[in-house]
Amino acid sequence: MKALVKRIQERYHYAWVVLKGLVKTDFKLRYQGSMLGIAWSVLQPLMLFCVMYVVFAKFLRMSDGTPTYPVVLLMGISSWQFYNEATSIGLRSIVDRGDLLRKIHFPNYIVVASATIGSLISLGINFLVVFVFALFNHVHFTWRVLLLPLNFIELYILALGTALLLATMYVYFRDVSHIWDVLSQVLFYSIPVIYPLSMVIDNTSLGSWGPKIAKVQLMNPIAQTVQDIRHNFIAPETQPTIWTLTSNPFLRVIPLVLAAALLVLGVYVFRRNNRKFAEVM
Template structure:
């Protein structure tokens, strides 16, 4: 064997050994993560199943209310705002856009409302069984996420019957829903912590939800603000400010990517500066970071306070 062949084999052996070491390190890391969070994942799974079963326990229609609630609200909103008050963007896709907006808003409202009360409502369980407190908040938001998934199936069916042409932008929807969930979870963690100490937070949040609902384009199209003659040049500025709200930005992005990219403006199409356009995304993740920080700081005292 020549020196050159020996060197090649040696280098190959070393490379293979290095790859084996890298794989073993990765496998060890994955196993440690699984061992550390296995118990938490089992508890989370059982809580989600229990919450979803108890939510409609005793009702005649059961889980069907997950679909019927947004549909009934959609019918009321459509008749009042689209038919009587003539709120529409003038396109045949508006009914589906309205239904999608109501469904996504319902998720945010349900996730924050149930997440807010999760720690207090599960206080007896937290005192009896030892598991990370944040799981009860996460399980509440995941329950709302399941309802959103059911509602989205209804939206897609409506969209198919309305002959809406889906585009490649549907591939961006997972990013939109991740941001929406991050936003809801951050708000839920923050308010769940505050609710342990101040029960008035629940009533205050109900009022703030109504303010948020009408301050962003959920039931009315954004074009009504942009093209409003009474607002003049301020209409476009106000629309841009509205879209800097992470909730409005996420809802509009979902509508844009799923239903009507031509008629549904987003912060990315209205705001020319990408550094400004990315502000609502940054705010969503900052809210999650704040919620996690505040929750972790106070969660050890929950049992004493409750």
């Protein structure tokens, strides 16, 4: 057993050193030259939250009817901001690091992984802000907060799988960047990030279709993950998830299967094409 562990350490030691170096470099360069620096990783989602809260909660009256809705909205925006940032930066990571890949030999996937880990660090900082915000809003935490690491792991798997796919396609087709900008906007409004899922479930104009549409929305693993984070961290009673909307075990596991399938597909496509990257670029 010790020999096996030693072989694994020797095999991946160099990759781990390169990964740590790239993560540090990327995170420093991200805010280089700006007066506020790393503070932007907190200010950006906070400013977006303020705009969304005023427009949707105050003017359009979108709310789940609970005092914790501002925290729910902020948590949703922070989670989406991570996914959007990780995929957008990961998409360009191979092309942006083309010169480095041609000069130094190391596993190409490290470049994509470092881009997504940098976004994960920003998510961690944002989560601390949301936690402080939750304390001021008197959120009553339950034992479900222990499930949050699993939720964040799933969210990272989704971001990494998507980034690997997009990074591979972007090497060959630069139009992928523009297509993804449009698709990400469609995805953003198709899942309950800025509006509560209860607005779909209780919508009288939809009739009996409301709960069915909500279930379909939660088949999307991103929507399922965002709702699970809100449910486990903030308000188990008012934040429905796929686990509470249906007792069908098949429907419950669909988002998890899709998340795992996305990562497997991303790894497969990336490994199949990564040896050609230097030639194409």
